[in-house]
Amino acid sequence: MKFGRPICLFLMIAVADLAFAGSPVLAGDFPAVIKLKDIDGTNGFRLSGARTTHLSGPGGDVNHDGFDDIILSEPGWNTRCCEGAGAAFVVYGRASFPSLVKLERLDRGSGFRLVGSSPEGRAGESVAVGGDLNGDGFADMLVGSPHVATIGRESGAAYLVFGKSSPFRK
Numbered sequence: 376m377k378f379g380r381p382i383c384l385f386l387m388i389a390v391a392d393l394a395f396a397g398s399p400v401l402a403g404d405f406p407a408v409i410k411l412k413d414i415d416g417t418n419g420f421r422l423s424g425a426r427t428t429h430l431s432g433p434g435g436d437v438n439h440d441g442f443d444d445i446i447l448s449e450p451g452w453n454t455r456c457c458e459g460a461g462a463a464f465v466v467y468g469r470a471s472f473p474s475l476v477k478l479e480r481l482d483r484g485s486g487f488r489l490v491g492s493s494p495e496g497r498a499g500e501s502v503a504v505g506g507d508l509n510g511d512g513f514a515d516m517l518v519g520s521p522h523v524a525t526i527g528r529e530s531g532a533a534y535l536v537f538g539k540s541s542p543f544r545k
């Protein structure tokens with residue numbers, strides 16, 4: 376069974392902005408056109424492995440390591456049990472990145488994935504990271520799953536996931 380649909384998402388994130396979120400670093404002059412194919416790890420990085428349709432962040436530090444993190448999602452992600460269960464991917468900020476980050480290979484050091492558990496629940500139709508709802512110093516994550524059956528067919532739900540420093544399971 377194939378999980379997810381492979382496409383590439385180009386996301387240019389100035390590493391300095393990840394490291395010093397809240398006090399953006401002006402990187403100087405940019406050319407009028409930047410070709411995304413030239414993003415090579417020194418000027419940003421590429422995320423691939425999912426048909427990501429929603430992105431949020433950098434805006435919060437879910438593991439409290441001093442680097443802001445991002446969240447992306449693919450509502451059509453398939454799991455072993457469920458077609459269209461949906462998934463969200465949290466990528467940890469850090470001081471340096473390779474040119475390519477594969478979302479399906481996130482691990483304890485690079486991030487994790489939150490997956491839906493209902494057929495066509497489409498977890499990740501909306502995502503957000505940032506803010507600290509329980510005041511523990513860790514940014515929290517919000518994942519919408521509009522078609523999951525909770526109190527009725529396709530009643531939908533949103534999940535608030537608390538940030539923490541101990542590892543998240545994939």
Ligand SMILES: [Ca+2]
Nearest residue numbers: 436438440442
């Ligand atoms: Ca972090």
Ligand SMILES: [Ca+2]
Nearest residue numbers: 507508509513
């Ligand atoms: Ca929190």
